[in-house]
Amino acid sequence: MSPWIKRNSLDESGSAIHGDPDAQHRSEPTERSRLLPDNNEGYLSPDDPAVSPYNLWSVRALRGVSIIALAASFIWWTFLLVSIFVSPPMIHTRGSGFFAFSYTTLATGYLVLGLMFFSVPSKPMTIWGITLAVLLLVDMIIILAVPRIRLEEGWVGIASVVWVTLISIYQVVQNRAVAWGKKEEEERLTGREETRRSLLEWVAVFAETILLAVMAIAAVLFTATLVLRAFDAGLEPRGERYLVHGDSYQVHLACVGNKTATNSNSPTILLEGGHGPVEHTLQPFIDDVYNRGSISRYCYWDRPGFGWSDNAPSPHSAGMSADVLAEALALAEETGPWVVVSAGVGSLYSRLFASRNTLEVRGIFMIDPLHEAYLGDLGRPGRGFLLWLRGIVSPLGLDRLAGAILRGRSREDRVMGRSAYQTGKYIKAKLQESLVAVTMTAAEVQTARHVQMGNVPVVVVSSGQEVRKDSLWSKRQEDLSHITNNLLSWDVAEDAPHEVWSTGQGREILERRLKDLVQESEAF
Numbered sequence: 001m002s003p004w005i006k007r008n009s010l011d012e013s014g015s016a017i018h019g020d021p022d023a024q025h026r027s028e029p030t031e032r033s034r035l036l037p038d039n040n041e042g043y044l045s046p047d048d049p050a051v052s053p054y055n056l057w058s059v060r061a062l063r064g065v066s067i068i069a070l071a072a073s074f075i076w077w078t079f080l081l082v083s084i085f086v087s088p089p090m091i092h093t094r095g096s097g098f099f100a101f102s103y104t105t106l107a108t109g110y111l112v113l114g115l116m117f118f119s120v121p122s123k124p125m126t127i128w129g130i131t132l133a134v135l136l137l138v139d140m141i142i143i144l145a146v147p148r149i150r151l152e153e154g155w156v157g158i159a160s161v162v163w164v165t166l167i168s169i170y171q172v173v174q175n176r177a178v179a180w181g182k183k184e185e186e187e188r189l190t191g192r193e194e195t196r197r198s199l200l201e202w203v204a205v206f207a208e209t210i211l212l213a214v215m216a217i218a219a220v221l222f223t224a225t226l227v228l229r230a231f232d233a234g235l236e237p238r239g240e241r242y243l244v245h246g247d248s249y250q251v252h253l254a255c256v257g258n259k260t261a262t263n264s265n266s267p268t269i270l271l272e273g274g275h276g277p278v279e280h281t282l283q284p285f286i287d288d289v290y291n292r293g294s295i296s297r298y299c300y301w302d303r304p305g306f307g308w309s310d311n312a313p314s315p316h317s318a319g320m321s322a323d324v325l326a327e328a329l330a331l332a333e334e335t336g337p338w339v340v341v342s343a344g345v346g347s348l349y350s351r352l353f354a355s356r357n358t359l360e361v362r363g364i365f366m367i368d369p370l371h372e373a374y375l376g377d378l379g380r381p382g383r384g385f386l387l388w389l390r391g392i393v394s395p396l397g398l399d400r401l402a403g404a405i406l407r408g409r410s411r412e413d414r415v416m417g418r419s420a421y422q423t424g425k426y427i428k429a430k431l432q433e434s435l436v437a438v439t440m441t442a443a444e445v446q447t448a449r450h451v452q453m454g455n456v457p458v459v460v461v462s463s464g465q466e467v468r469k470d471s472l473w474s475k476r477q478e479d480l481s482h483i484t485n486n487l488l489s490w491d492v493a494e495d496a497p498h499e500v501w502s503t504g505q506g507r508e509i510l511e512r513r514l515k516d517l518v519q520e521s522e523a524f
Helices: 057-085 098-116 123-145 147-190 199-232 282-291 318-331 346-356 372-378 381-396 398-406 411-416 424-435 437-451 464-469 471-480 504-522
Strands: 240-244 249-256 268-272 298-301 338-343 361-367 457-463 486-493
Touching (some): 057 147, 057 424, 098 147, 098 199, 098 381, 098 424, 123 147, 123 199, 199 398, 199 411, 240 318, 268 346, 282 298, 282 338, 298 318, 318 346, 338 346, 361 504, 372 437, 398 411, 457 464, 457 471, 464 486, 486 504
Parallel strands (some): 457 486
Antiparallel strands (some): 240 249, 249 298
């Protein structure tokens, strides 16, 4: 006879009641007896909905804790999402912010998954949960052990990693506790543990296994990317980092040449990179010019989020960046005078610096500069969304890991080279640039035109390829040659691409015109 049709009823301690048919009615039901039949007809059927681990207060309490943890995690997730676009007080990190957001997303998703399959515990769920907990514990150790990562991510990143680690451990405990409660209720109400599963339960087990496997893969990628970041953190910059903007973050600045040889008549070249780190684009060319003796001294820096510089709080405009550069130069006791040299989008930044430091800037040299009319392209909503999406997945490090493993990319490539665009910091900086391009930055550049000193000498060297390809680009290059009343020269390097210095003809024109501008600035 099946155990659930056995004809004996149980008292509160689980023993059979004999002799007094009204004994069960006289005693008050408890958590362990209230669901048993009142007619002394034995156990419940295993398919009876009353057979549930939810009958135990401990299991219900665990579910309540999960709901509270999910609410807290969602609130924190929302704050981190907002902080990517507008940094709330005390939540700004020197890193991109995508790191903490991704880990909090993992914690929130794990809690949702745990609640969805709360009453269907399984061994695969426990195994994957333990795997996740171990990986996240390793991540927590790395972020705490590597000073540079700990500094960039700050308390926000550390708290997010600790939170998801605790959640992963809690989910393992919850899964085992619910499994115990399920077994306990089945033995009490049906007489044995139910080892069979319905089709719906098997589907639930399969779904939770697949989802947890995906989370575990994400955790593996998080860990591998953190290991790569820890390795890259050992690459020391040339020059120094300076705390700016109320000591909220650091920017990297380096100067090359004998400072004592610089006098009031000999300007220092001040470089501003284009779309990528200046160390990978303009600085190697200028360094060659310096080594040939055409210039006596030059300085370069990384805009916030580029190279060795931290990310700035959001929003961050080109004018803010120019002010930060001026602050870093003051902290480094670099006083100029300056000849600002820039390329591409960096020309907008150098023009703002020149307009806000008119007494110290004696020359403006722009290489295929970006006209402010193209700020609308930088600020396209679609571009901003794609940058945000790239930032969200950047902690997985798919491109960085593939480059390191399959292509042998070095840490120099990832920090300041051709792979720098893959880092979360760089993506955050470009997202910030996009968000304020048509509002704050556009207004700042328009103001710069009004206040720029009219007699500062200007040199523009344009890409012949870009000029031939787009007549409107050519007209706007000509317009930029007239940002002051003192145009020294406007040259078109016929065979050169946007990065004019990448061809022999372009390098020859650039060096000759730079020497001319330095001589002109000495007499300025």
